[in-house]
Amino acid sequence: MFAAEFEYRKAGSIAEAVQLLADNPDAKLLAGGHSLIPLMRFRLARPELLIDIGGIANLRGITVSGDTINIGALTTHAEIAASAEVQQANGLLAEAAGGIGDPAVRNRGTIGGNLAHADPASDWATVLTALGATVSAQGPSGSRTIAVADLIEDAFATALAENELIATVSVPTLAANQRAEYAKMAHPASFYAVVGGAVVVTMDGDRCTAASVAVGGLTPRPVKAPSVEQALAGTTLTMDSIADATARLSDDLSAAGVDIIGDVYASADFRASVAPVEVKHALLHAIGLAHH
Amino acid sequence: MPNKVPITINVNGRSHSAEVEPRTLLVHFLRETLNLTGTKIGCDTSQCGACVVKLNGVTVKSCTAFAVQADGAEVVTIEGLAQNGNLTAVQEAFWNNHGLQCGYCTAGMIISVTEIIERNPNPSPEEVRAGLEGNMCRCTGYNNIVKAALAAAAAGQGG
Numbered sequence: 001m002f003a004a005e006f007e008y009r010k011a012g013s014i015a016e017a018v019q020l021l022a023d024n025p026d027a028k029l030l031a032g033g034h035s036l037i038p039l040m041r042f043r044l045a046r047p048e049l050l051i052d053i054g055g056i057a058n059l060r061g062i063t064v065s066g067d068t069i070n071i072g073a074l075t076t077h078a079e080i081a082a083s084a085e086v087q088q089a090n091g092l093l094a095e096a097a098g099g100i101g102d103p104a105v106r107n108r109g110t111i112g113g114n115l116a117h118a119d120p121a122s123d124w125a126t127v128l129t130a131l132g133a134t135v136s137a138q139g140p141s142g143s144r145t146i147a148v149a150d151l152i153e154d155a156f157a158t159a160l161a162e163n164e165l166i167a168t169v170s171v172p173t174l175a176a177n178q179r180a181e182y183a184k185m186a187h188p189a190s191f192y193a194v195v196g197g198a199v200v201v202t203m204d205g206d207r208c209t210a211a212s213v214a215v216g217g218l219t220p221r222p223v224k225a226p227s228v229e230q231a232l233a234g235t236t237l238t239m240d241s242i243a244d245a246t247a248r249l250s251d252d253l254s255a256a257g258v259d260i261i262g263d264v265y266a267s268a269d270f271r272a273s274v275a276p277v278e279v280k281h282a283l284l285h286a287i288g289l290a291h292h
Numbered sequence: 293m294p295n296k297v298p299i300t301i302n303v304n305g306r307s308h309s310a311e312v313e314p315r316t317l318l319v320h321f322l323r324e325t326l327n328l329t330g331t332k333i334g335c336d337t338s339q340c341g342a343c344v345v346k347l348n349g350v351t352v353k354s355c356t357a358f359a360v361q362a363d364g365a366e367v368v369t370i371e372g373l374a375q376n377g378n379l380t381a382v383q384e385a386f387w388n389n390h391g392l393q394c395g396y397c398t399a400g401m402i403i404s405v406t407e408i409i410e411r412n413p414n415p416s417p418e419e420v421r422a423g424l425e426g427n428m429c430r431c432t433g434y435n436n437i438v439k440a441a442l443a444a445a446a447a448g449q450g451g
Contacts, residue, residue: 001336007294008314008360030361037356038337040315050314054361078350102426103404105338107350108357189339191425 003040010052014059014138014167020051022140022163027051029165031074034101034109035117059112059167064089067173073112073135073166078103080111089173092180092198096127099184101191112166115148118221120155120261121192126216127182129224130198133171139164148222155220178202183281184217185274187265193217194266197279201286206236213279215249218260218271225252228279242283246276299363303328304372312359318352319343321359322369330370330399334428341427344400345369351407353426370399373406382406382444391440393431401427405441415445 011017021027028047030036031054039045053059059074064085071080080086081098100106100114100123114124115135128148135151136143140163148169151159160166174180184196195217202210211232216222231245253260253272262268284290296311303326310325322328322345331354334342338356345354346368373380382405385391392398401424408415408423415423420441421434429437 003315005294006314008297008358010360010363030358033358033361034338034356037358041336050358052361102341103407103423104341104344104351104353104426108347108352 001041003037004043004046006040006047007049008052009049010055012055014053014056014165017051017053017056017165018138018140018163020049021165024049024051025162029053029113029116031113032076032108032110033113034105035113035119053165062086064173069093069171069173071111071169071171073168074110075112077101077106077109077111077114081106090131090171090180091174092127092131092182092200093171096123096182096198099123099182099186099191111169115151115169116158116160116166118152118154118156118158119192120220121187121190121194121217123182123184123193123196123216125152126193126196126214126222127198128169128171129216129222130182130200130212130214131171131180132200132212133169135166136168136170137161137164138167143167145170149214149224152221174200175202177204179286181282181285183278183285185266185278195271195274195278197275197282199279199282199286201232201237201283203237203287206287208232208235208237215253215275215279218268218275219253219256219258220261221258223253223256223258225249225279227251227255232283237283237287239284239289242280242287246280246283249276249279297360297363299360301359301362301364302366304368314358314360316359317355318345318347318357318359318362318367319354321362322354322367328369328371332396332399334396334400339426339428340397341400341404341424342397344403344427346403346407351404368403370402373402380406381447382409382441385440385444385447386437389436389440389443391433391437393429393433397427397429397431401429401437405437405444408441409445409448413445413448415441417442 027049060072077097180200182198184193200212211229213225227248260268300309332342334340338353343354
């Protein structure tokens with residue numbers, strides 16, 4: 001399968017890439033290409049120009065400063081999974097990165113490209129929403145910060161302007177009394193999330209003092225679960241209290257006002273019934289009552 | 293007609309320059325321009341792993357990379373593993389353990405197993421299987437492929 005014809009330009013800097021985007025309304029950015037190239041080969045995308053940002057060195061790399069992990073948009077899933085700094089500062093990031101696709105896909109796919117593509121089945125979108133991550137979006141007049149929860153607006157649609165690119169993804173480190181986990185039902189061929197649930201709990205002994213919960217895969221964009229979070233906060237986490245809290249997820253899915261995705265592999269009803277199970281698994285992992 | 297783009301790629305230690313259409317995939321460039329047909333096209337949708345090659349030291353699915361993205365890079369294909377007619381430990385182990393049946397997945401399998409052992413010189417059977425998640429063998433010859441990988445690792449350990 002061949003993509004439709006397109007022009008190709010290699011951008012040497014972020015400024016050049018942003019300028020090329022501004023000058024060419026039908027252009028697309030090319031990073032690792034693991035979302036875009038398949039779409040182009042199926043001719044679901046036919047950009048007239050590809051702007052290759054793969055060679056821009058300052059879009060790559062991981063630094064931890066204070067309580068923030070800054071990950072360049074071009075950093076691959078494999079680099080994040082293997083990073084000792086990331087494993088130390090926020091183990092969930094490394095674990096989620098290592099569960100994306102397969103090894104060769106992880107060697108090539110990038111965190112920024114994954115978010116900009118905004119596939120509903122993205123693991124990153126759900127995990128980074130629960131973690132309260134932000135992106136730095138670079139445009140012609142400078143950069144702005146967007147929460148990942150606000151970045152993903154709908155299936156394959158983001159809050160990025162046509163002339164903006166994601167430069168950095170910033171993720172809070174986990175405190176010593178915080179646990180974060182992600183559980184997903186993966187599609188058996190692609191390993192994309194059919195349903196995924198991500199949780200961050202702040203603990204005081206056995207008691208949860210605060211929780212952040214997000215689900216994805218079954219919805220066009222990740223959905224936060226405030227009812228579940230409120231039910232967890234102030235509660236001693238046990239099998240029973242976790243089951244009670246996750247039973248409220250259906251309220252949050254209704255309140256979010258989004259369609260539940262159904263397809264030939266998994267119907268909408270099935271996905272909606274699996275979602276609280278994945279959140280429950282993530283919570284049980286977080287408190288050590290279940291293991292991977 | 294879009295402009296062709298000049299590229300130079302080092303493949304198996306030799307530099308190759310060409311002008312390619314931007315939409316040329318790396319796997320097409322390897323097979324059709326360089327006649328390196330050891331790398332195969334299977335599913336053509338980055339799931340089966342028949343097209344796996346090394347790009348700048350790591351495995352990639354060459355059906356999901358444009359040749360222009362490999363400009364200035366180093367690529368290693370199955371043809372580049374043996375040196376002076378001497379098979380690598382992984383190739384020897386596939387031979388000795390009947391690690392191939394029809395052979396279609398073998399180039400990708402051997403490149404992927406090579407990376408698994410580079411990253412983890414003493415993998416468990418489970419780690420080999422996890423490392424081969426993205427490589428399909430439609431003959432379902434997985435047991436002997438895993439055996440071959442473990443034998444190659446043992447050979448590398450002096451075993």
